[in-house]
Amino acid sequence: xxxxxxxxxxxxxxxxxxxxxxxxxxxxxxxxxxxxxxxxxxxxxxxxxxxxxxxxxxxxxxxxxxxxxxxxxxxxxxxxxxxxxxxxxxxxxxxxxxxxxxxxxxxxxxxxxxxxxxxxxxxxxxxxxxxxxxxxxxxxxxxx
Numbered sequence: 001x002x003x004x005x006x007x008x009x010x011x012x013x014x015x016x017x018x019x020x021x022x023x024x025x026x027x028x029x030x031x032x033x034x035x036x037x038x039x040x041x042x043x044x045x046x047x048x049x050x051x052x053x054x055x056x057x058x059x060x061x062x063x064x065x066x067x068x069x070x071x072x073x074x075x076x077x078x079x080x081x082x083x084x085x086x087x088x089x090x091x092x093x094x095x096x097x098x099x100x101x102x103x104x105x106x107x108x109x110x111x112x113x114x115x116x117x118x119x120x121x122x123x124x125x126x127x128x129x130x131x132x133x134x135x136x137x138x139x140x141x142x143x144x
Contacts, residue, residue: 046092047089047092047093050085050088050089050092050093051092051093053083053085053089054085054086054089054105057081057083057084057085057086058105058108060081060082061080061081061108061112064078064080065080074119076119076122076123076126077123079116079119080112080115080116080119081109081112081113081115081116084109084113086105086106086109087109090102090106
């Protein structure tokens with residue numbers, strides 16, 4: 001019984017080898033199909049990962065803004081939006097999102113980026129004020 005099964009497997013392998021040898025275009029077609037399927041799966045995975053990162057960035061920024069609203073203070077050394085995956089991956093979502101949704105997400109990222117620029121300018125201004133010596137009456141050295 002085992003010998004019969006092995007002969008059957010041997011026969012199948014020989015037929016497969018003959019099929020491959022006699023039909024190189026079929027092999028190319030199968031290989032191309034496999035590569036295409038793998039490409040599609042990889043792109044889908046890339047899109048899912050990008051969407052997760054973008055969602056996480058938006059949640060992080062919203063959390064920072066909400067903390068400021070609740071506590072009335074903000075650590076100026078922390079960015080509202082430390083990374084911007086939307087800019088790098090917007091092309092992945094053009095087919096699925098409408099113009100309005102794309103504009104809303106882009107506006108959110110632009111506003112967060114502008115807020116980060118303002119926070120940096122505030123920190124730079126405070127650092128300049130702290131490091132610049134004051135010229136006061138009776139202070140010849142210029143250092144207070």
